[in-house]
Amino acid sequence: MDFHLRPELQAFETKVREFANREVAPHAAALDREHRFPTDIVKRCAAAGLMGVSIGKEYGGLELGNAGTAILTEELSRACASTGVTLSVHNSLVATPISRFGSSDLKKRYLPRLASGELLGAYALTEPNAGSDAANQSTKAERKGDRFVLNGTKLWITSGEQADLFVVFTRTSLDDPTKKHKGVTAFVVEKKFGGIRAGKKEEKCGLRGSSTTELLLENCEVPLENVLGEVGNGFSIAMDTLDGGRIGIGSQAVGIAQAALDAALDYARKRKQFGKPIGTTQAIQWKLAEMATNIEASRLLVRKAAWQRDRGENCSLAASMAKMMASVMANKAAEDAVQVFGGAGYTTDFPVERFFRDAPITEIYEGTTEVQHLVIAKHLLGTIG
Numbered sequence: 001m002d003f004h005l006r007p008e009l010q011a012f013e014t015k016v017r018e019f020a021n022r023e024v025a026p027h028a029a030a031l032d033r034e035h036r037f038p039t040d041i042v043k044r045c046a047a048a049g050l051m052g053v054s055i056g057k058e059y060g061g062l063e064l065g066n067a068g069t070a071i072l073t074e075e076l077s078r079a080c081a082s083t084g085v086t087l088s089v090h091n092s093l094v095a096t097p098i099s100r101f102g103s104s105d106l107k108k109r110y111l112p113r114l115a116s117g118e119l120l121g122a123y124a125l126t127e128p129n130a131g132s133d134a135a136n137q138s139t140k141a142e143r144k145g146d147r148f149v150l151n152g153t154k155l156w157i158t159s160g161e162q163a164d165l166f167v168v169f170t171r172t173s174l175d176d177p178t179k180k181h182k183g184v185t186a187f188v189v190e191k192k193f194g195g196i197r198a199g200k201k202e203e204k205c206g207l208r209g210s211s212t213t214e215l216l217l218e219n220c221e222v223p224l225e226n227v228l229g230e231v232g233n234g235f236s237i238a239m240d241t242l243d244g245g246r247i248g249i250g251s252q253a254v255g256i257a258q259a260a261l262d263a264a265l266d267y268a269r270k271r272k273q274f275g276k277p278i279g280t281t282q283a284i285q286w287k288l289a290e291m292a293t294n295i296e297a298s299r300l301l302v303r304k305a306a307w308q309r310d311r312g313e314n315c316s317l318a319a320s321m322a323k324m325m326a327s328v329m330a331n332k333a334a335e336d337a338v339q340v341f342g343g344a345g346y347t348t349d350f351p352v353e354r355f356f357r358d359a360p361i362t363e364i365y366e367g368t369t370e371v372q373h374l375v376i377a378k379h380l381l382g383t384i385g
Contacts, residue, residue, distance in 0.1 A: 003300075005067070010066060013071045019048055020079035028080035031209030032323040037162055038083045038209055045087060046117020054091045055099060059111035065094070066244055066306035070251040073327050075298070077255030080264075081358040082209030084255055084346040088248035090114070094121025094167050097241045098188060101229040122163035123245075124215050125238055126153040132371050135181035135235055137190045139217060141170040148172070148187065148227070153199070156365070160213030161198040164191050167241075168217070169234050176338075181235035186228035195220030206357035243261060243316050244309060245366040246323035250302040250316055253323075253330035254295060260330075260337035260355045261291045268339055279341070287336045295333065298326035317379040324372035327362035334359040 005013065023044050031038055045051055053068045053094035055061025062068060069091045077084030095114045098106055113119040130136040139152025151171055157163075168190045173183025189196055199214030229237050265288060268279030278284050305318035334355040345352045363369045 003073075009064065009067055009071060009298045012068055012076065014061070014251040015048075016050070016072055016075040018079075019044075019050070020075045021086045023036075024076060024083050025079035027266075028083075028209070028353065029348075029354065031080060031082055033348070035208045036100040037159075037211045038080070038086065039162070041083055042086060042120065043117065045083075046247070049115075050087060051090060052111075055111050055115045059107060060115040060206070061095070061111065065310040067303065068311055069096075069244075070247055070302055070306045071159055071254060073248050074255040074258070074302075075177075076362075077252040078259045081252060081256050081355075082207050083208060085210050085249075086120075086159055088245075088252060089123055090121045092244040093241055094165065095122035097167055097186070097228060097237055098315075100240070101237050102188070103225070105225055106228065112235065114165070118352060119164040120159055121165045121167070122157050122159045122215075123241070124157055124160075124166050124168040126156045126350045127152070127154055132368060134195050134238060135184065137169060137171045137184050139168075139170040140220070141172050141185060141187065143172075144221075146224055148185075148222045148224070150187065150195070150217045150222060152217050154215035157198070157203070157213050158213045159211055160215050161201060161211040165189070166191070166196065166215065167228065168215075170217075170237055171317035172231055174236075182232060184238070185231045186234035186277025187222050188221055188226045189217075189227050191219065193220060193222060203362065206354070207361055219221065228367055230348050236326070239316075241368060243305075243319045246319040246372075247302060247305045247309065247315075249362055250298065250319070250322040250326040251303070253326035253359070254299050254302060255293045256355050256359050256362070257291070257298070257326075257330040257333035259331045260352060260359075261288070261295060263350065263352050264337040264340040264353075267344075271341075284340055287340060291333045291336055294329045298322070298329045301325055317376060318376040320367070320372045322365065323362075324369055324376065327359075328369060330359045330362050352384065357365035 046318040052061030052146050053064050053072050057063045073084050141150045142146040168187045168189045171183050172185040195218050199216045202212040268273040270370050301322040305315045305322045308315040338356050
């Protein structure tokens with residue numbers, strides 16, 4: 001087996017790493033401290049072509065697929081997890097489903113503008129009673145002539161306050177709520193349509209530079225041509241999109257963990273106790289060795305899932321395995337990094353406390369760790385196709 005990235009992906013990885021070190025990392029602590037969305041950084045990402053990694057070249061994108069998006073998310077998250085998730089959602093949860101399921105008209109209207117950064121995308125699936133049970137949608141879309149009228153509330157919308165374009169999932173089988181997943185439809189909704197706005201902004205433990213809000217739909221009128229895929233086929237689109245999203249969050253987890261290891265290695269070389277660097281002690285060495293090994297294993301799982309998805313293979317099992325392992329690993333790596341720093345790691349003087357706060361969300365969004373266990377087990381038992 002060849003474990004090397006193809007040349008264009010190697011070049012892209014180098015480009016993104018240099019960009020993240022130069023344009024993102026110096027601002028990460030301030031974004032976190034001030035709970036500030038990385039508006040200027042997103043603009044620089046757009047200028048560098050990073051908003052269209054998963055978009056075809058005919059629409060102005062880089063056409064680097066899920067592998068490219070995984071690299072992008074890991075490297076940005078290594079510098080700033082808030083910036084990483086902003087770009088991950090835009091690429092994997094918005095641009096990708098439009099690319100995969102959108103009509104020719106939707107692709108022409110939106111993909112070039114997403115690739116250029118003119119539009120920032122967000123994904124609206126979760127509701128107060130539809131978290132892990134994503135089919136339990138209560139947001140409604142009623143057909144009225146040549147448009148649908150959307151009403152309801154969505155939760156935990158990444159970039160909800162700043163986004164210009166939303167992929168929104170609603171119930172269209174209003175007369176038969178027992179249809180559940182068969183009655184869900186996906187829409188591409190522009191903020192300028194009106195009747196769609198950000199509600200409460202969440203104050204979070206971590207990812208403080210990423211905006212997370214309610215999304216309120218109040219008689220939001222959406223043209224028929226903005227149905228994504230087919231009416232009633234939204235749930236399958238959501239699940240397919242989440243396969244890519246799980247690869248993205250697995251990549252984010254690897255990036256956070258790599259940042260924790262980088263910081264711990266640097267500190268272990270410089271910090272002296274009992275007359276010698278703490279990195280010479282077996283206790284610290286074992287932590288560092290386990291961190292590095294688990295990061296590498298998680299990275300390989302994530303990139304295998306991305307490779308499968310780019311080949312058009314069913315990657316649901318691989319994506320769940322990658323997301324589960326990487327997110328659990330990231331939390332352990334962040335915890336161990338704090339321990340390497342000792343008391344200093346519990347202060348804001350060093351970045352490991354931020355990694356420690358950023359890591360937990362990777363076990364929650366795009367399907368909790370518990371949900372990943374269920375998905376993996378069902379595949380193993382043959383109860384999922």
